Amino acid sequence: GGYSVTTTLDHGLDVWDGCGYLRREVGQASVGDWVRLKIGGPEIDRPLCPLPKPNPGGPNAVYYRTPDVLSEEAAEFLGLMVADGTVYNRGFRLAKRHEDVVDRFSYLVESLFGYQTKRTTIGRTPAAEVNSTVLADWVTPLGGTEPNNKRIPASVFRSPKRVQHAFLRGLFEDGTVNVR
Numbered sequence: 001g002g003y004s005v006t007t008t009l010d011h012g013l014d015v016w017d018g019c020g021y022l023r024r025e026v027g028q029a030s031v032g033d034w035v036r037l038k039i040g041g042p043e044i045d046r047p048l049c050p051l052p053k054p055n056p057g058g059p060n061a062v063y064y065r066t067p068d069v070l071s072e073e074a075a076e077f078l079g080l081m082v083a084d085g086t087v088y089n090r091g092f093r094l095a096k097r098h099e100d101v102v103d104r105f106s107y108l109v110e111s112l113f114g115y116q117t118k119r120t121t122i123g124r125t126p127a128a129e130v131n132s133t134v135l136a137d138w139v140t141p142l143g144g145t146e147p148n149n150k151r152i153p154a155s156v157f158r159s160p161k162r163v164q165h166a167f168l169r170g171l172f173e174d175g176t177v178n179v180r
Contacts, residue, residue, distance in 0.1 A: 005037065048163065049155040054138045061134050064113040070155050072166035077108040078153065079170020082144040091136050092145075095127035101173050102126045 009027040016034035048069035117128035143153035
């Protein structure tokens, strides 16, 4: 899961054996064992999680800036995308009947990427679109945005609490959770 643990060899760990957790000394654990760890720790030890660089696009690709780390703004954007965003092969969008949420999404997109969203409506629902294959390819590996497989990305769990709070602010902006 991207975590690093420093211990003495006789330190105890809870290791998953397939049915439950068993207490073992670190010296008895091996690479690939699943261990139970407390997520978190002192905030001072939690740096901002690095984000991937965009993939090289085709010869006509237009590049926009992308954040290097999961900042509070980037986390809120990701929360909105996990909650209500749609990624497609040529870009991504957020459609929401609350126009203030679409406005906030547009602000975050412009602030993070320097991209002016295209405002539109889907039926009667306000939406903001980003038509960039480079940015769509950048968002997808962050995780959690796949249709019918929405989840909290690992980078959020590895981030400081203030970044986790920003992600949750975007995720629960309207106070609802939908299975699909």
